[in-house]
Amino acid sequence: MLIISNKASLYFKSFLADQNIEFIETIDNPNLDMRIADHPDLSLYALDKDNIIVAAEVFDYYKNKLTGKNMIKGSSVSEKYPKDSIYNLLRFKDFYIHNDFTEENIERILKERNYKNLFVKQGYSRCSIIPLRESLLTSDYGIYKTLKDKVNIILLDNDKIELDGFDQGFIGGTCGLVQGKLIFTGDISRHKSFDIIKKACDRENIDIIYPEIPLVDLGSLIWI
Template sequence: MDAFIKSPNLPEDKVTLAVVDGRVRKSIIEEMGRMGIEVIKADVCKDLYEAVQGHADMFMHHLRGKDIVIAPNAPIGTRNALSKHGFNLIEGDRVITRKYPGDIAYNVARAANYAICNKRYTDTKLLQCLHDLDIKIIDISQGYAKCSICIVNGDAFITSDEGIYKTLIKEGLDALKISPGNIELKGLDYGFIGGASGFISGDTLAFTGHLKRHPDYAAIKNFLEKHNKKIKNLDEYELMDTGTIIPLKEQKGEENC
């Protein structure tokens, strides 16, 4: 039996529903299907620039359980798919636009009791919701917070951004700094590790491609093992920034629903 994931990005059990960019490689969608994960293929938002038009982490933020804060101009098809699965869509205040910083209003890296974002440009409705849930905001200068941060658990993160890394360490959190690049994002020089990953179960972090193709594979593997996480490579190619694998539902017994 399915249940809504309580803590965004951090399922406790086997993921059964997730969102990814609908333009992702077919091999990745097929592999997720073989694992019993239903994929909502995010439609493109033509108000964003082409490279990230299908990146769900640009126009929605899973708040908790069935609640999702979503941009007023998020794609209709994606909205309908989420509603069909029983999600409560909370309309954000800010329309996302093509030019930075108008595109980062919902790009917040959420892990347990932390929300990492550029607070100045984050949607005001989303910030209010986070405040109401007593979530600590960690303010950073990097606007593409979720793209840039691979969440490992509520206290551990991987990023190639020096400023984010320093801020996380200053907050007393565990962080691994990796080299930038080596992640495909069509139309741009490269993508980011947060956008190329996401949990598919409580202990397994999936990557959209094969992690061994990244030069920092050994360091990432060791960091994940340190935090008791396994790796799942979704195909054999270079890592691909798909706007994050966003897990939304997981397998639960009736007694836990």
């Protein structure tokens, strides 16, 4: 099951249906800036395929939608950064990548599972990174500089990405890794760093799929 933004276009939803990918749409989080209140990665975090932590203010919606999962009510978010990004971390290998404002339940459980924090200043860590199986891709130089000696991370060029109400979106907010396929919300082949992304995916036997519409940051696609 894929969780996607409620702002996703009909074309993108049809594309997912054609790929036989089931999905549910988000509900806006009333505590967030309404321009990004729809983003999945700002209101919930999948610990694994069975356990999901969800912001308190939208908990009931996802509990009803994701039956059969263990839903954990998490902390509330707030509109101003960095408290709007407490769910926006990335788990990779034996680490989780985030700043000092990780949601308390997520932080506690990951530490209980022996994950170590790779600290970065960027609160929107998940939005800033494309996670593959063995490597990470980012256009955020601060993240790259901090992590380059710790994990296999590749620096991408910045390029125009649409984000509702903002001048620039994040590369990680345009995609998600789903069962060996890297799914983008739009035509990633037009991105300046597409060749780098493609080579990285080829090395890890990951297929890239996308609809032929403009690339847009809708928040990271979350696979459960």
